[in-house]
Amino acid sequence: MNPAAVTQELLTAAELETRLRAVGEERYHHRHPFHQLMHEGSLGRGQLQAWALNRYYYQSIIPIKDAIILSRSDDSAFRRAWRRRIVDHDGDGTRPGGIEKWITLAQATGLDRERVMSTREILPAVRYAVDAYLHLVSRRSFLEAVASSLTEMFSRDLISLRVDRLRQHYPWLSDGLTYFDARLTQAPEDAKFALAWVTRRAGTRAEQELAIAALRAKCDILWAQLDSLYFSYVAPGWPPLGAFVPQLETMTL
Amino acid sequence: MNPAAVTQELLTAAELETRLRAVGEERYHHRHPFHQLMHEGSLGRGQLQAWALNRYYYQSIIPIKDAIILSRSDDSAFRRAWRRRIVDHDGDGTRPGGIEKWITLAQATGLDRERVMSTREILPAVRYAVDAYLHLVSRRSFLEAVASSLTEMFSRDLISLRVDRLRQHYPWLSDGLTYFDARLTQAPEDAKFALAWVTRRAGTRAEQELAIAALRAKCDILWAQLDSLYFSYVAPGWPPLGAFVPQLETMTL
Numbered sequence: 001m002n003p004a005a006v007t008q009e010l011l012t013a014a015e016l017e018t019r020l021r022a023v024g025e026e027r028y029h030h031r032h033p034f035h036q037l038m039h040e041g042s043l044g045r046g047q048l049q050a051w052a053l054n055r056y057y058y059q060s061i062i063p064i065k066d067a068i069i070l071s072r073s074d075d076s077a078f079r080r081a082w083r084r085r086i087v088d089h090d091g092d093g094t095r096p097g098g099i100e101k102w103i104t105l106a107q108a109t110g111l112d113r114e115r116v117m118s119t120r121e122i123l124p125a126v127r128y129a130v131d132a133y134l135h136l137v138s139r140r141s142f143l144e145a146v147a148s149s150l151t152e153m154f155s156r157d158l159i160s161l162r163v164d165r166l167r168q169h170y171p172w173l174s175d176g177l178t179y180f181d182a183r184l185t186q187a188p189e190d191a192k193f194a195l196a197w198v199t200r201r202a203g204t205r206a207e208q209e210l211a212i213a214a215l216r217a218k219c220d221i222l223w224a225q226l227d228s229l230y231f232s233y234v235a236p237g238w239p240p241l242g243a244f245v246p247q248l249e250t251m252t253l
Numbered sequence: 254m255n256p257a258a259v260t261q262e263l264l265t266a267a268e269l270e271t272r273l274r275a276v277g278e279e280r281y282h283h284r285h286p287f288h289q290l291m292h293e294g295s296l297g298r299g300q301l302q303a304w305a306l307n308r309y310y311y312q313s314i315i316p317i318k319d320a321i322i323l324s325r326s327d328d329s330a331f332r333r334a335w336r337r338r339i340v341d342h343d344g345d346g347t348r349p350g351g352i353e354k355w356i357t358l359a360q361a362t363g364l365d366r367e368r369v370m371s372t373r374e375i376l377p378a379v380r381y382a383v384d385a386y387l388h389l390v391s392r393r394s395f396l397e398a399v400a401s402s403l404t405e406m407f408s409r410d411l412i413s414l415r416v417d418r419l420r421q422h423y424p425w426l427s428d429g430l431t432y433f434d435a436r437l438t439q440a441p442e443d444a445k446f447a448l449a450w451v452t453r454r455a456g457t458r459a460e461q462e463l464a465i466a467a468l469r470a471k472c473d474i475l476w477a478q479l480d481s482l483y484f485s486y487v488a489p490g491w492p493p494l495g496a497f498v499p500q501l502e503t504m505t506l
Contacts, residue, residue, distance in 0.1 A: 231481075
């Protein structure tokens with residue numbers, strides 16, 4: 001946060017949205033080289049396995065993260081709106097939720113369900129980044145906890161591109177992509193609610209800057225996961241001891 | 254932890270020490286390629302700056318970590334023994350402690366004190382790994398919190414080698430190396446106390462396995478910091494936005 005900002009004028013809603021979108025343009029993980037390799041079809045099956053296996057840990061904590069946010073709200077209208085996120089990821093007992101769909105995607109890459117769900121082989125750095133998200137929503141102000149979800153403002157474009165490119169370059173993955181179908185509508189709706197709430201709730205310029213900084217912190221959390229995947233599975237290609245090791249023949253297609 | 258271990262026999266003190274030393278042999282960060290580059294003199298000044306600046310964050314939380322451990326003990330003899338660690342790092346008001354000496358090292362690489370102490374430009378992944386250490390000592394059992402300090406069993410050899418090699422390859426750094434001089438005696442004494450305490454306190458095989466796993470977790474925390482430094486400042490050389498960027502002419506010697 002810019003220390004001078006506390007003495008500055010309140011941003012209008014449009015100005016705040018512009019600032020938030022600039023964070024995404026600059027720092028959201030659509031720019032990360034690991035995603036760029038994926039979208040141009042340069043990742044091998046083993047690298048996609050590493051991605052699916054590691055990102056499972058992120059997916060698995062989403063409802064926990066949302067339950068923490070829920071637990072910090074004293075507004076039943078807010079809680080009702082936010083509750084849907086938990087259902088989206090945990091499912092409703094009849095239709096599979098996002099976590100189950102992510103397991104389906106990991107299975108489509110050729111991994112066993114149990115192996116993925118155990119999280120035994122994820123990169124320590126991915127675990128730390130994901131846990132940092134839980135700490136953010138637990139410990140920072142409620143405004144910052146909610147604002148950190150605003151990366152969903154940027155996910156629709158990335159997911160649209162990803163689904164197209166995965167189908168094109170990795171047709172054997174196609175049956176595993178249902179996770180993304182649902183996210184194409186869920187994420188923008190969730191982002192719309194959260195943006196409106198943050199805009200209303202951030203009543204001072206200092207609070208607006210805190211919200212912007214929280215979004216930046218969340219972008220860092222997503223980015224750091226891909227840095228670690230790139231380091232371990234692309235170049236130099238050094239997974240730490242105990243982490244997932246692709247079979248050699250599946251590293252490249 | 255090996256799930257079968259809970260039904261296995263208690264290790265003798267010697268067997269436990271052998272198991273702990275095996276963890277260090279396999280996973281301690283003396284094996285990390287970033288350190289290997291440093292020790293062969295292949296890092297440039299900018300890369301040493303990145304190392305000193307990032308590792309400052311780790312150094313800065315050591316007394317916090319030790320205060321958390323202190324706060325979890327109900328044994329005044331333990332607390333007295335452990336208290337020395339805090340003094341070693343924070344200093345006693347007359348002689349500089351480890352944190353101050355680390356700043357001196359960072360200054361010897363050419364960085365400003367304020368820039369280092371702000372931790373503004375550290376890698377997010379370094380922050381997450383270091384924070385994971387704080388979470389470990391806060392949340393896991395007290396036995397695991399203490400056992401995680403046992404990496405000090407391995408630090409003497411690494412520090413001896415490092416000081417020799419830094420003097421040889423980077424003579425302009427020599428005035429900044431007093432941090433390591435003190436650690437050559439402090440770390441082994443601290444490790445001896447902690448090893449004896451863990452050996453006495455781990456009364457079941459399951460507890461012994463937890464202590465071993467805690468040491469492994471700590472090795473992961475040290476290793477992940479160097480992975481991130483390597484990724485951002487060696488290869489491919491992509492620091493995330495906002496992180497420290499060496500001046501081009503100082504990246505290599």
